[in-house]
Amino acid sequence: xxxxxxxxxxxxxxxxxxxxxxxxxxxxxxxxxxxxxxxxxxxxxxxxxxxxxxxxxxxxxxxxxxxxxxxxxxxxxxxxxxxxxxxxxxxxxxxxxxxxxxxxxxxxxxxxxxxxxxxxxxxxxxxxxxxxxxxxxxxxxxxxxxxxxxxxxxxxxxxxxxxxxxxxxxxxxxxxxxxxxxxxxxxxxxxxxxxxxxxxxxxxxxxxxxxxxxxxxxxxxxxxxxxxxxxxxxxxxxxxxxxxxxxxxxxxxxxxxxxxxxxxxxxxxxxxxxxxxxxxxxxxxxxxxxxxxxxxxxxxxxxxxxxxxxxxxxxxxxxxxxxxxxxxxxxxxxxxxxxxxxxxxxxxxxxxxxxxxxxxxxxxxxxxxxxxxx
Numbered sequence: 569x570x571x572x573x574x575x576x577x578x579x580x581x582x583x584x585x586x587x588x589x590x591x592x593x594x595x596x597x598x599x600x601x602x603x604x605x606x607x608x609x610x611x612x613x614x615x616x617x618x619x620x621x622x623x624x625x626x627x628x629x630x631x632x633x634x635x636x637x638x639x640x641x642x643x644x645x646x647x648x649x650x651x652x653x654x655x656x657x658x659x660x661x662x663x664x665x666x667x668x669x670x671x672x673x674x675x676x677x678x679x680x681x682x683x684x685x686x687x688x689x690x691x692x693x694x695x696x697x698x699x700x701x702x703x704x705x706x707x708x709x710x711x712x713x714x715x716x717x718x719x720x721x722x723x724x725x726x727x728x729x730x731x732x733x734x735x736x737x738x739x740x741x742x743x744x745x746x747x748x749x750x751x752x753x754x755x756x757x758x759x760x761x762x763x764x765x766x767x768x769x770x771x772x773x774x775x776x777x778x779x780x781x782x783x784x785x786x787x788x789x790x791x792x793x794x795x796x797x798x799x800x801x802x803x804x805x806x807x808x809x810x811x812x813x814x815x816x817x818x819x820x821x822x823x824x825x826x827x828x829x830x831x832x833x834x835x836x837x838x839x840x841x842x843x844x845x846x847x848x849x850x851x852x853x854x855x856x857x858x859x860x861x862x863x864x865x866x867x868x869x870x871x872x873x874x875x876x877x878x879x880x881x882x883x884x885x886x887x888x889x890x891x892x893x894x895x896x897x898x899x900x901x902x903x904x905x906x907x908x909x910x911x912x913x914x915x916x917x918x919x920x921x922x923x924x925x926x927x928x929x930x931x932x933x934x935x936x937x938x939x940x941x942x
Contacts, residue, residue, distance in 0.1 A: 597800040598732060598744070598770060600678035600708040604628075605645055605658045607899035607918040611887015612850025613864020615823040617807035618752060618761030621936055622920065623662040626672035626714035629750035629763045629807075630726025633662055633670040633716035635936045638922040645918035654680050658918075668718035668932045679707030685737070687784055704737030721934040724752045732772060739777055740793065746770025746800065754935050759823070761807035770800035804828045822851045825866075835869045850885075862887035862901070896921055 606624040609616045616628035621635025623643045645658040655678070662672035688700040709732065716726040732744035746766045753760040776793040785792045809823035827846040829836075834844035848866030867883035885903040892898060901916040 597798055598708070598766075598772065600656075601676070601710055601730075601732075601765075603656060603678065605660070605674075605676065605918075606643060606920075607645065607887055607901040607916045608852070608860070608862065608889055609850075610647075610903055610916050611862035611864060611885050611889075611899070611901035612823065612852055613848045613866040613883070613885050615807065615809075615825040615848040615850035615864060615866070617750070617763045617805045617823075617825050618759035619807075619809035619811075619821055619823045622922075623660045623672060624920075625716075625726070626660055626662065626674045626712055626728065627658075627676075629752060629761050629805075630672070630714040630716050630728050630748065631724040631750045631752040631761070633672055633714060633726055634668075634718045634724040634752075634931070636662055636664070636670060637926055639663060639924035639926060641923070642921040643918060645916065647914055647916040649914050654678065662714075664926075664930075667930055670714075670716040672712075672714040672716075674710075674712040674714065676710040676712070677707060679705055681705045681707075683737070687781075704739075706736045707734070709733045718931060718933045718935070722754050724754070724935065726750045730770065732770070734772065739780055740774060742772045742774040742798065744770055744772035744798075744800075757811045759807075759809040759811075761805070761809070761825075763805040763807070765803045765805070766800045767802050769802060772798040772800070774798060801829070801831045803830065817856055818853065819857075820851065820853045822849070824849045835871075837868050852889075858891040860887075860889035860899075862889065864903075894925075895923060 604610050604614045605627045609620065609624060609628060618629070620628045620632040623636065623641040625632030625635070640661070640663045643658070643660045647656040648654065649656065657677045658674070660672060660674040662670060664670050682703045683706060685702040685704055689696065689698070691697045691700060711731040713729045714726060716724065719725050726749070728748035730746045730748065732746070733741070734744070735741040747768045748763065748765050749767050750761070750763040774796050776795055778792050778794065782792055805825055805827050807823055807825040809821060812820045814820060825848040827848065829844050830842070833839040833841065834846070836844040836846045838845040846867065848864065850862065850864035852860055852862045854860045864885040865882055869881045870878055871881045872878050883904060885901060887899065887901040889897065889899045897920045899918045899920070902913060903916065904913045
């Protein structure tokens with residue numbers, strides 16, 4: 569019954585989203601918000617929407633913030649992609665405001681720094697002058713404000729408000745706003761999650777300084793950019809997870825996420841005119857709640873090569889986690905971008921600090937406390 573209800577919600581959302589937005593928005597908009605945060609999550613292939621219960625839940629599913637077991641939690645992450653060309657940074661904080669309410673704030677930056685501006689490489693006399701080279705940054709920023717509510721023993725609800733800023737040096741910048749809604753249903757050791765990203769459609773208003781590039785664009789027969797609106801269409805993530813007690817020393821948790829987009833056919837495992845589905849799966853094995861081994865996979869695609877042959881590409885991931893003491897946890901993940909780059913592998917490090925454990929009876933409703941998880 570639970571799964572059937574989720575299916576109907578997602579199917580209805582897909583019909584509405586496609587009828588309203590398809591054809592007026594690009595398939596890949598604000599993609600920096602799809603990379604993921606936290607080395608634990610990335611080591612599990614990003615399969616998190618049903619099992620996350622720490623400060624990173626503000627990104628994966630804000631309903632999971634109700635599962636936080638400390639008065640305050642902080643998280644920091646740094647990663648570099650494409651051989652260090654692009655840098656990804658993340659920071660977050662969460663705290664409770666009442667027994668059944670939790671709030672969080674998250675900041676994300678994805679950027680390429682020190683890009684050379686060679687427009688004036690040749691001076692007025694036609695001479696090559698390297699002193700005329702200037703540098704600029706292209707970066708995307710997101711500020712996420714999250715709120716979670718403990719509805720009942722079984723159901724947890726969360727909402728994100730996102731403020732987005734994107735800039736390409738002095739040439740262009742954009743401001744955007746969007747909302748996410750997430751829910752988690754707990755049943756014994758099973759977890760069911762539903763995350764609706766950009767549920768109201770996220771709007772980015774782009775402003776271009778056309779005068780800075782007009783001459784260059786005209787010389788190269790390119791269209792001079794104009795101010796415009798970019799839409800990020802909604803997507804839904806349905807997730808199932810389960811906690812396993814193997815023995816007194818070892819426990820495990822696994823999860824499967826189905827990432828559903830409604831912007832037309834994508835190169836995904838299941839692609840229809842209505843929606844496309846990209847599955848992700850992750851496994852974490854914990855020893856004495858202090859050391860963790862993680863495996864994950866996702867982003868499965870069928871790729872056509874230059875000789876017209878096809879092969880299957882997927883994004884594997886591996887991770888480790890260590891609880892340094894009662895307050896500090898360090899996580900590491902090794903992942904790639906689907907075997908489509910000469911420098912595919914990225915090392916991701918994150919740290920989480922947890923302060924002042926909550927009393928066992930602090931929350932008004934039951935939930936994760938019925939099964940002790942990491």
